[in-house]
Amino acid sequence: MSNPLETKNSARINVVLNKVPVKRASTDWFVSPEEKEKHEVLTKFEQKLSAYIGLDEIKALIQELYAWIYVNERRKERGLKATKQVLHMIFKGNPGTGKTTVARIVASFLHEMNVLSKGHLLEMERADLVGEYIGHTAQKTREVLKQASGGVLFIDEAYSLSRGGEKDFGKEAIDTLVKGMENNSNDFVLIIAGYSKEMDYFLSLNPGLPSRFPISITFPNYNVDELMEMLIGMAKERDYMLSEEALQECREHIRKVASEQERTFSNGRYIRNMVEEAIRQQAVRILKQNDYRKTAMELLKKEDFQFKHKRFM
Numbered sequence: 001m002s003n004p005l006e007t008k009n010s011a012r013i014n015v016v017l018n019k020v021p022v023k024r025a026s027t028d029w030f031v032s033p034e035e036k037e038k039h040e041v042l043t044k045f046e047q048k049l050s051a052y053i054g055l056d057e058i059k060a061l062i063q064e065l066y067a068w069i070y071v072n073e074r075r076k077e078r079g080l081k082a083t084k085q086v087l088h089m090i091f092k093g094n095p096g097t098g099k100t101t102v103a104r105i106v107a108s109f110l111h112e113m114n115v116l117s118k119g120h121l122l123e124m125e126r127a128d129l130v131g132e133y134i135g136h137t138a139q140k141t142r143e144v145l146k147q148a149s150g151g152v153l154f155i156d157e158a159y160s161l162s163r164g165g166e167k168d169f170g171k172e173a174i175d176t177l178v179k180g181m182e183n184n185s186n187d188f189v190l191i192i193a194g195y196s197k198e199m200d201y202f203l204s205l206n207p208g209l210p211s212r213f214p215i216s217i218t219f220p221n222y223n224v225d226e227l228m229e230m231l232i233g234m235a236k237e238r239d240y241m242l243s244e245e246a247l248q249e250c251r252e253h254i255r256k257v258a259s260e261q262e263r264t265f266s267n268g269r270y271i272r273n274m275v276e277e278a279i280r281q282q283a284v285r286i287l288k289q290n291d292y293r294k295t296a297m298e299l300l301k302k303e304d305f306q307f308k309h310k311r312f313m
């Protein structure tokens with residue numbers, strides 16, 4: 001029997017198929033301040049997400065899911081049908097744009113909203129699914145699906161599953177995943193992730209796939225201002241701040257590397273590595289200078305970043 005929920009989602013599915021990005025509602029919270037107490041989970045995730053730069057599509061998706069689940073509960077109280085939905089997702093974007101971080105947040109959100117029984121995130125890639133002989137792949141993939149039950153299965157670089165074409169065992173993994181998506185009675189969300197172009201190509205090679213992922217989110221590269229905001233935020237979170245000179249140098253370095261590396265630039269991960277390396281370098285400097293004043297220990301200086309010798313990958 002066809003799933004009426006999938007039919008209900010047909011507008012979204014069409015959007016995915018036509019590769020037109022879904023325009024979600026604005027991220028201004030739609031509940032009034034007086035109503036906020038009633039919406040504890042929404043408020044909690046609003047706060048959690050506000051620590052992240054950009055990600056407007058995700059912030060709006062969380063609102064949309066919250067509204068749907070909340071209204072469903074109220075509908076149930078009034079004797080109306082409260083139907084479940086297929087929530088499998090595609091995340092497209094370059095490295096370090098926040099796909100894994102967001103998948104983790106989505107998993108815990110769906111758990112708190114009682115959509116997923118466990119809410120854990122299982123991160124897998126081709127090697128975890130594909131085996132070495134006939135039948136091995138299906139067995140391996142089924143085992144992964146079992147472990148993912150009640151949570152989110154996140155498959156990074158999912159396009160690599162169709163790398164070897166028809167004869168490759170990757171195809172068997174895809175077929176097993178598709179079966180699993182149908183059998184799991186909605187207590188499981190599959191998120192496939194990877195570079196935009198490769199994911200589009202992957203989906204075009206597997207025409208049965210796009211309609212099984214009603215939610216498609218694009219994670220754009222961050223611009224220099226956003227990366228600087230991330231840098232300051234990550235430092236602050238760890239109780240550090242940057243000197244004026246360090247800020248200027250970092251901006252210049254990020255601008256240069258982001259434009260040089262383009263496709264391979266690892267966005268948020270690059271910034272995190274930069275901050276963590278600077279923290280270690282600063283500790284060496286502090287130790288040498290024997291200066292344990294609070295003001296000295298919280299400050300990251302230009303020399304702590306060592307740009308001349310390093311790329312932070």
Ligand SMILES: Nc1ncnc2c1ncn2[C@@H]1O[C@H](COP(=O)(O)OP(=O)(O)OP(=O)(O)O)[C@@H](O)[C@H]1O
Nearest residue numbers: 052053094095096097098099100101230268269272
């Ligand atoms: N919008 C953001 N705001 C703040 N930090 C971010 C943001 N996006 C990513 N980061 C940080 O960047 C780092 C890398 O993010 P994450 O691992 O989620 O990226 P990814 O897209 O899954 O990368 P990959 O595809 O290479 O696995 C993490 O430390 C994360 O917290």
